[in-house]
Amino acid sequence: MKVDAAIGGDLKTISSMARDIESLGYDGLMTAELANDPFFPLVLSADNTEKLELRTAIAVAFARNPMNMASIGHDLNSLSRGRMTLGLGSQIKPHIENRFNMPWHGPAKQIKEFVQAMRAIWASWYDGETLKYEGEIYRHTLMTPMFTPQDREYGPPKVVVAGVGPKMIQSAAEVADGLIVHSFNTATYLKETIIPALHTTLETNGKSLDDFEISYPMFFVTGETEEEFEKQKADVRHRIAFYGSTPAYRGVLEAHGWGDLQPVLNRMTKEGKWEEMGELITDEILNEFAVVGELDEIAGKTKERVGDFVDRITFMVPVKNSSATVKVLAAFAD
Numbered sequence: 001m002k003v004d005a006a007i008g009g010d011l012k013t014i015s016s017m018a019r020d021i022e023s024l025g026y027d028g029l030m031t032a033e034l035a036n037d038p039f040f041p042l043v044l045s046a047d048n049t050e051k052l053e054l055r056t057a058i059a060v061a062f063a064r065n066p067m068n069m070a071s072i073g074h075d076l077n078s079l080s081r082g083r084m085t086l087g088l089g090s091q092i093k094p095h096i097e098n099r100f101n102m103p104w105h106g107p108a109k110q111i112k113e114f115v116q117a118m119r120a121i122w123a124s125w126y127d128g129e130t131l132k133y134e135g136e137i138y139r140h141t142l143m144t145p146m147f148t149p150q151d152r153e154y155g156p157p158k159v160v161v162a163g164v165g166p167k168m169i170q171s172a173a174e175v176a177d178g179l180i181v182h183s184f185n186t187a188t189y190l191k192e193t194i195i196p197a198l199h200t201t202l203e204t205n206g207k208s209l210d211d212f213e214i215s216y217p218m219f220f221v222t223g224e225t226e227e228e229f230e231k232q233k234a235d236v237r238h239r240i241a242f243y244g245s246t247p248a249y250r251g252v253l254e255a256h257g258w259g260d261l262q263p264v265l266n267r268m269t270k271e272g273k274w275e276e277m278g279e280l281i282t283d284e285i286l287n288e289f290a291v292v293g294e295l296d297e298i299a300g301k302t303k304e305r306v307g308d309f310v311d312r313i314t315f316m317v318p319v320k321n322s323s324a325t326v327k328v329l330a331a332f333a334d
Contacts, residue, residue, distance in 0.1 A: 001302070002312035003314070003329055003333075004030045004055065009036065015045070015047075018044065018045035019048050022052045027312065028055055028312070030087070030314060031057070032058065038059045053083050054076065054083050055085040056086060057215070057314070058089030061089065061111060062091060067121060070121040072086075077155070084157035089161070092248075107168055108167035112175050113136065117135065118159070131143040160213060160215065161175075163182075164182045166197050177212070179198065179215070181215065184244065184252055185289070186255065187288075187306055190216075198214075213311045215314070216306060216313050219290035222294065222297075224295065241280060246266075247262065291305065296327070300331065
């Protein structure tokens with residue numbers, strides 16, 4: 001099981017952070033498109049590391065178009081000498097239409113065409129194929145030598161897609177190299193809903209789970225001190241409550257008989273009761289969504305829970321003691 005570290009924020013500190021992450025023994029680092037651009041940190045990281053895999057988890061696909069995303073993916077994979085994985089997500093309709101002012105055509109259908117269009121663009125660059133992608137949403141039919149990258153040694157990056165619902169999971173299995181499982185998940189939902197759906201679609205397309213990467217940015221509750229542990233516990237409760245308020249994620253709660261909690265949490269968001277929401281996440285719920293334990297227990301508990309079907313996780317817990325981090329990462333590698 002590979003372990004990634006999350007990175008982002010102040011660009012002035014990214015280079016040293018990336019070097020530290022590599023020296024500690026992480027397999028990769030990932031950026032998310034939240035308050036900052038997800039790609040600039042990877043440019044700095046690529047130039048300051050040698051072996052770390054570089055990943056977005058996620059970049060918002062529909063905030064861009066397949067052509068400029070193909071260029072970004074190419075440039076980062078070339079700069080990092082083949083270490084880039086382009087992790088894409090759809091975001092939700094209000095953000096795409098009202099924050100980014102971009103068209104929305106439904107996430108599963110649109111992400112499928114988006115990735116297909118990118119692959120067609122890359123095929124024209126790397127394999128010399130005539131660019132002729134004509135979908136219902138995207139159309140790319142023009143490419144000239146002047147706009148074809150010359151630094152093509154490392155080829156295109158891998159592409160993984162984030163998904164929660166069955167249609168999005170199906171699209172990921174059809175066109176991507178892997179799936180980013182949403183943090184708002186449980187081992188039960190993964191085993192009973194996501195893995196069977198992936199297996200069916202992959203098999204239909206002549207592939208198997210052996211050819212497909214599953215990454216899971218899990219929730220963890222741990223720490224080196226009791227104070228850190230309790231702070232992490234409170235933070236994770238609030239994150240679970242926030243995600244649980246989303247109607248599209250109700251199915252995960254329903255897998256455990258907690259579906260009635262979703263509209264309650266949703267109503268509380270509209271009432272501005274952000275602090276109170278976390279109080280509704282009981283220890284039972286917390287322990288289903290998060291791996292909870294002492295630092296030296298985390299790797300074993302994680303592998304026991306999802307080790308049979310998850311290829312990589314993101315260990316998103318602040319551990320100040322570098323020797324403690326090295327021990328945890330070594331336990332994941334064993």
